[in-house]
Amino acid sequence: MSREISATAEKIIQIASEIFAEQGYEGAKVDAIAKRAKVNKATLYYQIGDKAALYSAVLDRVLGQTISDVCHAVKESADPESKIKAFIHTLSVSSQAMNFTAPIFLREIASGGKTLPDSALQHMGKLLGALGDTIQQGIDNGQFRKVNPFFVHMMILGAILLYQTNEPIRRRNVEAHPEIYNPDYFLSGEESAEQVWDLVLAAIRS
Amino acid sequence: MSREISATAEKIIQIASEIFAEQGYEGAKVDAIAKRAKVNKATLYYQIGDKAALYSAVLDRVLGQTISDVCHAVKESADPESKIKAFIHTLSVSSQAMNFTAPIFLREIASGGKTLPDSALQHMGKLLGALGDTIQQGIDNGQFRKVNPFFVHMMILGAILLYQTNEPIRRRNVEAHPEIYNPDYFLSGEESAEQVWDLVLAAIRS
DNA sequence: ATGTTTTAACCAAATGGTTGAATATATATT
DNA sequence: AATATATATTCAACCATTTGGTTAAAACAT
Numbered sequence: 001m002s003r004e005i006s007a008t009a010e011k012i013i014q015i016a017s018e019i020f021a022e023q024g025y026e027g028a029k030v031d032a033i034a035k036r037a038k039v040n041k042a043t044l045y046y047q048i049g050d051k052a053a054l055y056s057a058v059l060d061r062v063l064g065q066t067i068s069d070v071c072h073a074v075k076e077s078a079d080p081e082s083k084i085k086a087f088i089h090t091l092s093v094s095s096q097a098m099n100f101t102a103p104i105f106l107r108e109i110a111s112g113g114k115t116l117p118d119s120a121l122q123h124m125g126k127l128l129g130a131l132g133d134t135i136q137q138g139i140d141n142g143q144f145r146k147v148n149p150f151f152v153h154m155m156i157l158g159a160i161l162l163y164q165t166n167e168p169i170r171r172r173n174v175e176a177h178p179e180i181y182n183p184d185y186f187l188s189g190e191e192s193a194e195q196v197w198d199l200v201l202a203a204i205r206s
Numbered sequence: 207m208s209r210e211i212s213a214t215a216e217k218i219i220q221i222a223s224e225i226f227a228e229q230g231y232e233g234a235k236v237d238a239i240a241k242r243a244k245v246n247k248a249t250l251y252y253q254i255g256d257k258a259a260l261y262s263a264v265l266d267r268v269l270g271q272t273i274s275d276v277c278h279a280v281k282e283s284a285d286p287e288s289k290i291k292a293f294i295h296t297l298s299v300s301s302q303a304m305n306f307t308a309p310i311f312l313r314e315i316a317s318g319g320k321t322l323p324d325s326a327l328q329h330m331g332k333l334l335g336a337l338g339d340t341i342q343q344g345i346d347n348g349q350f351r352k353v354n355p356f357f358v359h360m361m362i363l364g365a366i367l368l369y370q371t372n373e374p375i376r377r378r379n380v381e382a383h384p385e386i387y388n389p390d391y392f393l394s395g396e397e398s399a400e401q402v403w404d405l406v407l408a409a410i411r412s
Numbered sequence: 413a414t415g416t417t418t419t420a421a422c423c424a425a426a427t428g429g430t431t432g433a434a435t436a437t438a439t440a441t442t
Numbered sequence: 443a444a445t446a447t448a449t450a451t452t453c454a455a456c457c458a459t460t461t462g463g464t465t466a467a468a469a470c471a472t
Contacts, residue, residue: 008450024317026232030428040452042431047450051428103316110312111230112374118382125379125386145408150390151365151401154372158364159357166360168318173331176324180331184356195357202351203409214416236462246418248465253416257462 009047012037017058021100024107025055025115052115059104059120066101067123069094074130080138081201087131088200089193092160096189102164128153135204145206152204159196164189215253218243223264227306230313231261231321258321265310265326272307273329275300280336286344287407293337294406295399298366302395308370334359341410351412358410365402370395 005013015037019028030051034041048054073090077083095101108116116124131153138144170185187195221243225234236257240247254260279296283289301307314322337359344350376391393401 006450022317024230024232024313026230027317029426031426041429042453043451045429103318106312106316107230109368109371109375110309110316111228111233112371113378116375121375121379121382124375125383147405148390148401150388151369151398151405154365154368155361155402155405158366158368159360160364162315162364162367163357163360165315165318169315169322169327169330172319173327176327177331182356184354192357195354196361199353199357199361199409203405212416235460237460246420247463248419249417251463 006047008039008043012039012044012048012054013057013061016054017062017098017100017104020055020058021103030054055115056117059108059115059117062098062101062104063108063120063123066091066094066098067127071126071130074134080134080141080143083134084131084138084201085197087134088156088160088197089190091156092164092193092196093189095160096164099164102161106161106165131156138204142206144204147204152200155203156196156200159199160192163187163192212253214245214249218245218250218254218260219263219267222260223268223304223306223310226261226264227309236260261321262323265314265321265323268304268307268310269326269329272297272300272304273333277332277336280340286340286347286349289340290337290344290407291403293340294362294366294403295396297362298370298399298402299395301366302370302398305370308367312367312371337362344410348412350410353410358406361409362402362406365405366398369393369398 012033016028016033019033019036022028028051030044031041033054034044037044039047044054048057070087070090073086074083077086095105108120113121128150132149135144135147135149135152139146167186174181174185218239222234222239225239225242228234236250237247239260240250243250245253250260254263276293276296279292280289283292301311314326319327334356338355341350341353341355341358345352373392380387380391
């Protein structure tokens with residue numbers, strides 16, 4: 001545990017992230033991961049361990065990275081409004097850059113976090129805490145009306161994660177019915193962040 | 207296909223919904239479904255067919271039911287605001303009553319809808335369409351400001367699905383740290399619907 | 413007499429996991 | 443440079459278990 005990771009281990013975890021995102025835990029096959037990472041299965045076990053250990057490593061990396069990015073960005077900003085913008089912007093951009101983050105996140109939630117290690121739970125708690133504090137601050141300021149911070153959290157997370165993960169379905173839908181095509185359906189991480197904080201801020205401003 | 211479903215088939219689909227919700231497609235084992243439904247595996251194959259057919263039946267039922275509930279409720283209401291309230295309320299209550307709806311929905315999205323039959327896709331399209339029309343109507347009325355309907359859709363769906371699916375994680379979190387307990391964390395379908403439409407309407411009212 | 417369900421056994425394929433020997437790569441020692 | 447040492451990686455086979463799927467005959471139910 002927690003030895004510095006070799007380049008090989010790095011590669012394996014990277015590929016594993018993609019495959020877990022595509023297929024879920026049960027759907028992801030160890031052989032497939034080894035193959036796509038271009039290492040022998042024995043190497044995978046030598047470097048990381050069994051499937052559960054691999055998944056743990058992926059979770060720590062994917063969730064940990066995104067969430068610490070977000071918390072950091074929030075701390076950098078001063079007033080509540082820009083903190084919220086930073087929260088949304090960073091979450092959107094960071095999780096779109098690592099396009100396996102969102103599906104893993106969603107699947108993990110969908111399964112009730114059965115396989116979430118405590119470390120990841122604490123990460124998620126920090127995320128919630130950061131936003132809650134910010135909103136409370138804004139309420140005390142009088143900038144925000146008295147809203148339920150938890151639902152604001154759900155809205156932000158939900159909108160961003162769903163929008164990102166949704167993409168293949170949107171594509172398929174548009175291919176099947178080109179007449180419903182709408183440029184709003186395909187925005188970059190930055191653009192969608194704007195959409196989300198425009199709505200969110202309007203929802204909570206007093 | 208589409209013969210009237212026997213009571214046994216009904217029961218099997220019901221149980222299968224729960225297990226697919228808990229474990230996902232790959233995680234759900236046919237033997238486990240048969241066992242919990244208290245039928246022999248042979249009966250399952252006799253009544254429904256293979257695993258894929260079973261999952262199809264589940265999807266059609268779960269998504270179809272929820273979505274048609276929502277669309278119906280929207281049609282019943284007159285003005286845009288109450289249409290949106292109805293949309294949110296029905297989605298929340300209906301998907302909480304069938305507490306397997308949300309996880310299946312989320313997982314399906316997370317996997318890019320690979321296994322979504324076209325019928326389900328059309329259902330989802332209708333959902334999106336109903337909301338889009340309503341918002342457009344409100345914008346034309348001058349009641350709503352010019353917002354991106356698709357992101358409103360993502361916010362609503364995201365908030366409701368995440369909130370519901372989230373519950374076990376919230377419980378676990380509160381058990382681990384009782385000091386962070388907050389009654390806002392545990393609301394009924396009705397109450398959470400209120401929270402959501404309060405936020406959503408504030409977000410889009412002009 | 414017809415449709416339904418159970419029993420219980422069976423099978424092929426896939427899967428997670430392991431191992432030992434061989435090979436390669438780098439690092440340190442002489 | 444040459445050698446020795448330790449670490450990484452591959453290869454290839456192997457294994458126990460699980461899993462989806464099937465089936466034939468018997469028992470139930472209507």
